[in-house]
Amino acid sequence: MGRLHGAVSHRWNTEDGSRGRTCWHRCMPRPVKSEHHRWATVNYIHHNPVRHGYVTQWQDWPFSSAEQYLADVGRDEAIRLWHQYPVLGMGEGWDPPEM
Numbered sequence: 670m671g672r673l674h675g676a677v678s679h680r681w682n683t684e685d686g687s688r689g690r691t692c693w694h695r696c697m698p699r700p701v702k703s704e705h706h707r708w709a710t711v712n713y714i715h716h717n718p719v720r721h722g723y724v725t726q727w728q729d730w731p732f733s734s735a736e737q738y739l740a741d742v743g744r745d746e747a748i749r750l751w752h753q754y755p756v757l758g759m760g761e762g763w764d765p766p767e768m
Contacts (some may be wrong), residue, residue: 708754711738716756 682688701707715738718730727735739747 705754708750709756709759712751712754713756713759 701710715727715733715735718724718733719727724730727733728739742750
């Protein structure tokens, strides 16, 4: 995983003409430990672009799986899962201060 992150950040930095940017700030793979962890993580991933203010709805982010997710589980079930498995501060403090 470290080699993948290194290769991707090197490519992004080359494309942007920058060096040394932190692309994967404190990012590491973590095993999913429970059903609650799984659904909270799905909610976090889909909600992250909204949280950062890039879009107002999950499915508006062009790189998101949210549209397919909503088609697969349905809007009502997605809402139920959002309420049953809340994000509860996941991701707080993960981003570097300059973000």
